[in-house]
Amino acid sequence: MNTKLLxxxxxxxxxxxxxSTVGLVDYTLLSISLSGVTERLLPTHLSINWGDGxxxxxxxxxxxxGNIVSNIFSSILIDTYSHEYFPSSVSTSxxxxxxxxLYYVNSDISTFTLPLSITNxxxxxxxxxxxxxxxxxxxxxxxxHQLVTDEGGYLVELLT
Amino acid sequence: xxxxKFSRYFNxxxxxxxYNALSGIVDVKNKNYTNFILTRNTNISNILExxxxxxxxxxxxxxxxxxxxxxxxxxxxxxxxxxxxxxxQSEYYGNYNFTTNGDTLSTNFVITLKSDNVCNIYQYxxxxxxxxxxxxxxxxxxxTQNLGLTAYDFKYIYSRPNKAIFLFQTLSGxxxxxxxxxxxxxxxxxxxxxxxxxxxxxxYLSKDIYSDFDINPNTSYVEYGDDNNIPKNGIxxxxxxxxxxxxxxxxxxxxxxxxxxxxxxxxxxxxxxxSSQELKFFVDGMRNYTSICNDINTExxxxxxxxxxxxxxxxxxxxxxxxxxxxxxxxxxNRININDTKFVESGAFGYPTPEYADKVFRFDDSVSYDDGQxxxxxxxxxxxxxxxxxxxxxxxxxxxxxxxLALAGDNTFNLTYDDVVEKLVxxxxxxxxxxxxxxxxxxxxxxxxxxxxxxxYERIKAEDTINENNLVVVTPCQSLATxxxxxxxxxxxxxxxxxxxxxxFDGNEQNWKFRSKRNxxxxxxxxxxxxxxxxxxxxxxxPGFVETIxxxxxxxxxxxxxxxxxxxxxxxxxxxxxxxxxxxxxxxTFDKYQFYGKQMIFGDFVLDDVDxxxxxxxxKIGLTSEYTSENLAFITPILxxxxxxxxxxxxxxxxxxxxxxxxxxxxxxxxxxxxKSNFVxxxxxxxxxxxxxxxxxxxxxxxxxVDRSPLTTEINNLTIP
Numbered sequence: 001m002n003t004k005l006l007x008x009x010x011x012x013x014x015x016x017x018x019x020s021t022v023g024l025v026d027y028t029l030l031s032i033s034l035s036g037v038t039e040r041l042l043p044t045h046l047s048i049n050w051g052d053g054x055x056x057x058x059x060x061x062x063x064x065x066g067n068i069v070s071n072i073f074s075s076i077l078i079d080t081y082s083h084e085y086f087p088s089s090v091s092t093s094x095x096x097x098x099x100x101x102l103y104y105v106n107s108d109i110s111t112f113t114l115p116l117s118i119t120n121x122x123x124x125x126x127x128x129x130x131x132x133x134x135x136x137x138x139x140x141x142x143x144x145h146q147l148v149t150d151e152g153g154y155l156v157e158l159l160t
Numbered sequence: 161x162x163x164x165k166f167s168r169y170f171n172x173x174x175x176x177x178x179y180n181a182l183s184g185i186v187d188v189k190n191k192n193y194t195n196f197i198l199t200r201n202t203n204i205s206n207i208l209e210x211x212x213x214x215x216x217x218x219x220x221x222x223x224x225x226x227x228x229x230x231x232x233x234x235x236x237x238x239x240x241x242x243x244x245x246x247x248x249q250s251e252y253y254g255n256y257n258f259t260t261n262g263d264t265l266s267t268n269f270v271i272t273l274k275s276d277n278v279c280n281i282y283q284y285x286x287x288x289x290x291x292x293x294x295x296x297x298x299x300x301x302x303x304t305q306n307l308g309l310t311a312y313d314f315k316y317i318y319s320r321p322n323k324a325i326f327l328f329q330t331l332s333g334x335x336x337x338x339x340x341x342x343x344x345x346x347x348x349x350x351x352x353x354x355x356x357x358x359x360x361x362x363x364y365l366s367k368d369i370y371s372d373f374d375i376n377p378n379t380s381y382v383e384y385g386d387d388n389n390i391p392k393n394g395i396x397x398x399x400x401x402x403x404x405x406x407x408x409x410x411x412x413x414x415x416x417x418x419x420x421x422x423x424x425x426x427x428x429x430x431x432x433x434x435s436s437q438e439l440k441f442f443v444d445g446m447r448n449y450t451s452i453c454n455d456i457n458t459e460x461x462x463x464x465x466x467x468x469x470x471x472x473x474x475x476x477x478x479x480x481x482x483x484x485x486x487x488x489x490x491x492x493x494n495r496i497n498i499n500d501t502k503f504v505e506s507g508a509f510g511y512p513t514p515e516y517a518d519k520v521f522r523f524d525d526s527v528s529y530d531d532g533q534x535x536x537x538x539x540x541x542x543x544x545x546x547x548x549x550x551x552x553x554x555x556x557x558x559x560x561x562x563x564x565l566a567l568a569g570d571n572t573f574n575l576t577y578d579d580v581v582e583k584l585v586x587x588x589x590x591x592x593x594x595x596x597x598x599x600x601x602x603x604x605x606x607x608x609x610x611x612x613x614x615x616x617y618e619r620i621k622a623e624d625t626i627n628e629n630n631l632v633v634v635t636p637c638q639s640l641a642t643x644x645x646x647x648x649x650x651x652x653x654x655x656x657x658x659x660x661x662x663x664x665f666d667g668n669e670q671n672w673k674f675r676s677k678r679n680x681x682x683x684x685x686x687x688x689x690x691x692x693x694x695x696x697x698x699x700x701x702x703p704g705f706v707e708t709i710x711x712x713x714x715x716x717x718x719x720x721x722x723x724x725x726x727x728x729x730x731x732x733x734x735x736x737x738x739x740x741x742x743x744x745x746x747x748x749t750f751d752k753y754q755f756y757g758k759q760m761i762f763g764d765f766v767l768d769d770v771d772x773x774x775x776x777x778x779x780k781i782g783l784t785s786e787y788t789s790e791n792l793a794f795i796t797p798i799l800x801x802x803x804x805x806x807x808x809x810x811x812x813x814x815x816x817x818x819x820x821x822x823x824x825x826x827x828x829x830x831x832x833x834x835x836k837s838n839f840v841x842x843x844x845x846x847x848x849x850x851x852x853x854x855x856x857x858x859x860x861x862x863x864x865x866v867d868r869s870p871l872t873t874e875i876n877n878l879t880i881p
Binding site for chain 2: 026027039040041042043044045059060061062063064073086087088089090091092103104105106107120121122123126127133134136138139140146148152153154155156
């Protein structure tokens with residue numbers, strides 16, 4: 001699994017930010033830090049749409065006194081948020097858009113839009129050689145071959 | 161359950177699906193036309209899809225706690241409203257104050273939670289909802305919605321770990337937060353400069369907005385306490401296991417393998433390779449499965465064998481004497497001190513003297529001793545009721561003391577051994593020199609387990625008896641009741657100034673009273689079973705002041721089980737206790753010597769109903785003129801043979817060794833295994849279908865079974881009654 005860390009920042013509480021496209025390669029753990037986002041007013045919560053059908057919601061805990069960092073009170077600006085992106089199953093690359101919405105106590109919303117481009121590994125990189133470990137003979141001369149990939153050691157099956 | 165998976169698309173128009181469970185697989189084998197896959201050692205949450213485990217409430221009935229002052233709803237005072245010029249619609253006005261009791265109807269409010277962290281708060285009173293609302297004067301109070309006020313929604317920030325909420329409304333573009341000022345709720349500006357003032361004004365709720373559902377699929381090791389509850393630190397979560405996947409046709413089932421069990425298939429906290437202050441148990445990583453070693457011996461064989469490696473050789477220790485030989489290889493150690501083993505964590509039994517403690521002896525002729533002392537044994541010093549335990553070596557002087565007495569004697573330090581005592585002795589010359597005047601002494605154990613060493617482990621068992629010298633010859637209570645003879649042994653007990661009485665009874669419906677006979681003086685012991693309760697009463701009569709001091713306790717016994725009672729008193733030290741089953745249920749102290757030389761009891765013990773003797777209501781009644789320690793009371797049922805100490809599984813490091821686990825798996829593939837024929841008959845019974853559906857079923861089975869059954873199988877006959 002690959003990893004990628006991004007940091008978001010803002011200067012006011014109703015800012016709409018469209019970030020430049022970030023390229024991810026294959027199976028990647030994307031981590032987002034909001035430590036640069038303004039706390040001029042206190043945020044109430046953070047809503048994340050990761051763009052692949054998954055959403056997350058985080059309450060803002062301002063009572064984590066022991067965790068106050070650089071005069072930041074909001075847990076949602078201190079914590080880091082991670083999500084696993086998988087490569088496309090229908091094309092060699094895909095484009096997604098992740099959205100981070102930060103809601104403030106005066107009803108302002110700061111929105112960060114993050115376009116993502118995820119490229120699959122090619123066959124050699126993701127599979128490498130395969131080793132045949134088993135074959136099941138079925139009716140009508142069908143066979144299921146069980147193979148183990150060099151990369152990742154996955155068992156995959158091939159129906160012939 | 162669904163397995164975690166993802167697919168990759170490759171140039172050329174094809175894709176492959178990768179299952180997390182099938183990454184880093186250990187082995188794949190076929191048996192009876194089905195696939196068995198042995199996975200890597202991992203959390204099951206890493207291979208199965210996880211469900212959402214948290215739900216958010218839509219509304220909440222809770223009190224609102226402002227630093228132990230609870231917001232309390234009141235109906236508005238109509239007279240005051242009238243003075244303010246409000247003569248009509250007074251029922252639309254509420255009011256509030258603060259009280260210190262948050263458990264009343266008027267302190268419980270409904271919080272309605274909306275999207276985007278918006279909420280409102282109301283009290284349902286006299287068939288009307290009174291909302292906390294900001295009025296035209298920017299003051300907060302309770303009003304019904306009939307008045308047309310609209311500022312009853314609040315933005316909120318919620319701190320889940322503290323169940324605390326912060327409420328906000330925006331005035332003139334500036335967010336304001338609610339805080340308590342005197343006896344009023346006020347709105348204060350929340351700006352960048354004063355944000356610290358927000359978090360010091362939390363409003364605590366009595367309930368959490370969120371609810372967790374613990375559907376963590378990972379395996380856990382759970383310990384249950386004596387009360388059948390799970391102690392706070394009694395769970396070891398997220399253990400890693402190998403899994404055996406069994407795939408047949410389109411379905412796959414999963415078997416969690418026994419990575420936490422010893423070679424003897426027992427749980428023991430005995431992984432000597434784990435060491436952490438954080439860990440309470442050392443059960444994890446006892447096995448690592450490496451292969452499916454039995455492929456196809458016969459088609460009829462339904463057993464699948466799995467090879468695993470283990471690093472801790474187990475030894476089962478039963479009550480009594482156990483002899484064992486250490487492994488011939490103790491890698492990664494050359495030898496290991498007994499205090500570095502996991503014997504204590506696995507359940508070794510400690511006691512203040514070696515007489516009843518777990519003892520280990522090593523057969524070794526090579527040890528020489530100075531000053532005439534002789535090594536006796538290595539024993540586990542500590543209380544069986546809890547606290548730290550340490551293995552110590554006992555030495556004794558054969559010229560001065562017999563071996564049996566050396567076993568029973570308190571050690572030199574009169575307390576269980578610990579490092580503090582060792583340092584004290586080592587650092588004090590006079591104490592060190594005076595040690596030779598003692599007949600026995602202990603030191604932190606030097607015992608080593610070495611490869612191929614021979615050892616004996618002794619564990620307490622029923623055949624051990626209480627020191628006969630302590631027993632008072634007592635005529636059983638039965639004789640007292642049946643013959644009426646008064647033997648007057650109570651005088652002997654009073655002369656000693658201390659005594660212990662113990663017995664067993666069944667937790668049935670029968671009521672009884674066991675007591676010391678008395679004259680007109682109000683003194684003595686009474687133990688009475690009334691319904692589901694046991695009532696202990698000890699009256700100590702002080703003739704000097706003509707007064708009686710009463711010590712009493714009422715407790716529940718175990719119904720439908722055998723119960724153990726012990727009572728012990730020492731008037732010299734000034735202490736007594738009531739003991740039930742495995743713990744003291746009442747412990748009292750009184751002035752030293754206050755009752756020494758005076759009568760504790762005024763007659764021998766009797767049961768009030770003669771029938772109870774013949775029915776053996778109470779059994780194994782024992783009486784001594786000694787004070788019994790709590791530790792000895794705890795083990796008395798074991799010594800009496802009324803309960804048995806659990807067998808113990810201890811472990812020693814043994815390098816990497818192989819062993820085999822088997823899985824019995826009933827194959828559902830329909831081949832005729834009994835006669836090795838490829839022709840099978842199918843009988844379908846206990847099915848309730850109309851004839852037309854039955855015929856459809858026959859057609860469906862006949863047409864589809866070809867694709868579902870093994871290649872060589874032929875269907876001979878299909879019978880549907």
